[in-house]
Amino acid sequence: MSTAPTNAVVVVREAMKAVWWIKRDFRIYDNHCLWDACKKGNLVIPFFCWEKSVLNEGDYSSFHLQAQWEALLGLTTNLQNRGVATRVVIGEIVEQLELLFSKMPFDQLYSHQETGNLLTFKRDRAVQRWCDKVGVDWIEKNPSSVIRGGSAHQRRLRLKIADFRKQAPLEIPELRKLQPLPVEIIEKGPDWEKLTSIFPKFRGFSYNSNLSKIDESSALKTLDSFLNDRGIEYSGGISSPNAAFKNGSRLSSHLAWGTMSLCSVFNQLDKRREELLDSEDRGKWNRSLRAFESRLFWRDHFIQRLESFPEMEEKSLNSAYADLKYEDDPDKLQAWIKGETGYPMVDACMRCLAHTGFLNFRMRAMVVSFACYGLHLSWKTIHQPLAQMFHDYEPGIHLSQLQMQAGVVGFNAIRVYSPTKQFLDHDPEGRFVKRWIPELEKRTSAEIANAEKSIIDGYSPILVDLKSRAKEMKSRIFEIRKSVGGKIITDKVLKKHGSRKPLKKRKGVVENKRQMTLFKTFGSGKT
Ligand SMILES: Cc1cc2nc3c(=O)[nH]c(=O)nc-3n(C[C@H](O)[C@H](O)[C@H](O)COP(=O)(O)OP(=O)(O)OC[C@H]3O[C@@H](n4cnc5c(N)ncnc54)[C@H](O)[C@@H]3O)c2cc1C
DSSP states (O other): OOOOOOOOOOOOOOOEEEEEOOOOOSSTTTHHHHHHHHHOOEEEEEEEEEEEEHHHHHTHHHHHHHHHHHHHHHHHHOOOOOEEOOOOEEEEEHHHHHHHHHHOOOOOEEOOOOOHHHHHHHHHHHHHHHHHHHHEEEEEEESOOTHHHHHHHHHHHHHHHOOGGGGGGOOOOOOGGGGOOOOOBBBBOOHHHHHHHHHHGGGTTTOTTOOOOOSHHHHHHHHHHHHHTTGGHHHTTTTTTHHHHHHOOOOOHHHHHTSSOOOHHHHHHHHHHHHHGGEEEEEEEHHHHHHHHHHHHHHHHHHHHHHOGGGGTTOOOSSTTOOOOOOOOOHHHHHHHHHHOOOHHHHHHHHHHHHHHHHHHHHHHHHHIIIIIOOOOOOOHHHHHHHHHHHOOOHHHHHHHHHHTTOOOOOOOOOOOOHHHHHOOOOOOOOOHHHHHHGGTTOOOOHHHHHTSOOOOOOOSSSHHHHHHHHHHHHHHHHHSSHHHHHHHHHHHHHOOOOOOOOOETTEEEEEEHHHHHHTTTOOSSO
């Protein structure tokens, strides 16, 4: 057979250039964008934009700025150590992509599939329009089980085929083989002082050392210490606002900012379970790790809700509750934010949040129930102030939980938490309350427990009578719940957003069994 060269024209493909738009995925391990971009692009440009509109939005706070800044610093240092430079800019994303494109046209834009607030949802649409206009292929990588624009039902069907949360994590790609970035593309981005001085909203904010550190190596340490040590007391431990700081996984901020992937957590959890097979403490560990895993599973379920209903920060999922009457008194809102309601457990939680950005699930549920049922503040009114205080702010979980705890989803149990009961059950010695409310430092536990009924010198008197106010709000909610129209709409909402197919109908209200078990494990019956 002849091997002589033919006259065929050899087409030399131009080198592919890919931009990795870093959003909330500040990691190099198990990063599908980085992995794919490295495999397909000859030149990969890691790119981050401090987006003015996102930072100026009402749900964004200095806690988030610090988390993102640390996460970005950790990532760019990791990349730099492997010979890869990054471009970090300030502005609006479309204008910055345009600028980059004018300096160096690229073929592909990689980013992870983000389910963010309404602003980022609209921003993403603008990015898609820009990509279509200039002919850039935007590839959104999605290692989760959340379906773009899909419903809970579609997600359930997809999970029957494969659980994307349980796929093996991707290794760090061979970054040294990448073509170096041209110098005119590299930008280092501002340091903390410069960054906070650029935005009037953040001027004068100093670095807060009470917040947990957010970068990839801190995420690994947190997971490791949880799975090998702290986690044994998880079951039971996470109900207490004291113990949850140690016995909770404390992974929520890492998962929210993407310094660790959910797949990596599942992967390490499985490995740890194997190691524990011969352990003496196996029973205790198993109980705790089962409880932990069940919470991990809920992440995508709630994020899917926002994905299928992006207007969730403005509208209740269940339109039957759209006109529910709230007082929305700005003074009560301020008292709640500052932790000056006269209810020690509520005030301690709010002050703890303002300092540390963290609170356990039970106490988060309690402060929301107090605001909505006691102060008659709407979930919409408290959404942004509370989001600002959560270091782990994840819009899908946050908005779903807000609406659930406010009782406006329609198919969850109505729960009004008693702050006094929470105090007696979870802080009987008053350690948590005294730590955050110095005015009560010298008071006995009995005095703190009775704060609702008596005036304590130097501490705020109660702002409202919780019992009577809650009764009033509950009756408004039950009126809608029992109405024929309310039931019809709730049925539809459950089909679209419930965690499984409706199992049974009781008194006309469709209940969702699996979802309830999560809450039962946080405490039984009385709240
Ligand atoms: C009103 C309200 C708002 C909330 N807002 C957020 C938020 O913005 N971001 C956030 O991550 N969590 C939120 N949660 C859920 C929960 O309170 C926190 O995830 C948890 O307290 C974080 O502690 P941890 O990291 O030790 O989690 P663990 O208890 O160890 O749980 C492990 C992980 O599972 C996930 N998870 C835990 N509980 C839930 C849940 N109920 N639904 C979905 N996923 C869950 C989180 O990613 C968490 O890190 C909210 C809860 C309430 C009641």
